[in-house]
Amino acid sequence: MIVVEFRMNSPILQESLTHAPEMTISYEEMYQTDEGILFLFWATEGDLTAFEDGLDADPTVANPTQLAETQTRRLYRVTFTEYGENVATYPTWPELNITVLDATTATTHEGWILRMQMSSRETLQRFREICAENDLEFCLKTVYKARENATEADTQLTSSQREALIAARELGYFQVPRRVPLATVADHCGISSQALSERLRRGTATLIDTAL
Incomplete structure (x- = not known):
């Protein structure tokens, strides 16, 4: 690559x-x-x-x-x-x-x-x-x-999608039960809840496509 x-x-x-x-x-x-x-x-x-x-x-x-x-x-x-x-x-x-x-x-x-x-x-x-x-x-x-140690998911995710996914993970959005609501993660990323939701969905779809 x-x-x-x-x-x-x-x-x-x-x-x-x-x-x-x-x-x-x-x-x-x-x-x-x-x-x-x-x-x-x-x-x-x-x-x-x-x-x-x-x-x-x-x-x-x-x-x-x-x-x-x-x-x-x-x-x-x-x-x-x-x-x-x-x-x-x-x-x-x-x-x-x-x-x-x-x-x-x-x-x-x-x-x-x-x-x-x-x-x-x-x-x-x-x-x-x-x-x-x-x-x-x-x-x-x-x-x-391209970096040899980069995973396929790394290269397919946009930088903003990766940032959103990492922030959601670190803040506890993906934990069961959830530690924070979507709005908290959106505020952390400086975007609206709607924009974050779209970003997380598309980033997750990319991870599924590349990993599964």
Whole structure:
């Protein structure tokens, strides 16, 4: 397995960022539903009101919903529009067995900075070809081997899912009987109970898929 860091000039959410130039967007998770591709992300360090105005006008996403808020950032969920799905590489990730480890918008707002885990350099080459086919500029930064002692679950969980699962375990949420309610764990993580519940469910599903 290899880890690949690169910049890609995807138009996803770029219109939203023109309304709030100081904003930074960080990937939380993305998944396919009957409604389409849903994207969860954190928005920080900018004018959140202006950013939400931009979301309403952004041609790549629809149905923006705020799921959580802390003092410095907000968690949003959006659905890709038809145009958004056409310019997204997400549909190829399961086929190529690609996992996103981190993704944030570039400081110049010319696309995204991503860190992905891939099975081989052949997979990387195929992914670059897909980007070229979709007129997405791909600028490779680094390639290195994934940690040999990392478990499959480690590599599939997002950092936020892992944080939520560990916090829930340490605080006693999984004990029988439970030592703390969901809201206590959510406060510890700085997110809403709804956002935490979704994060725990998806993290648990990943652990089941990889272990069983």
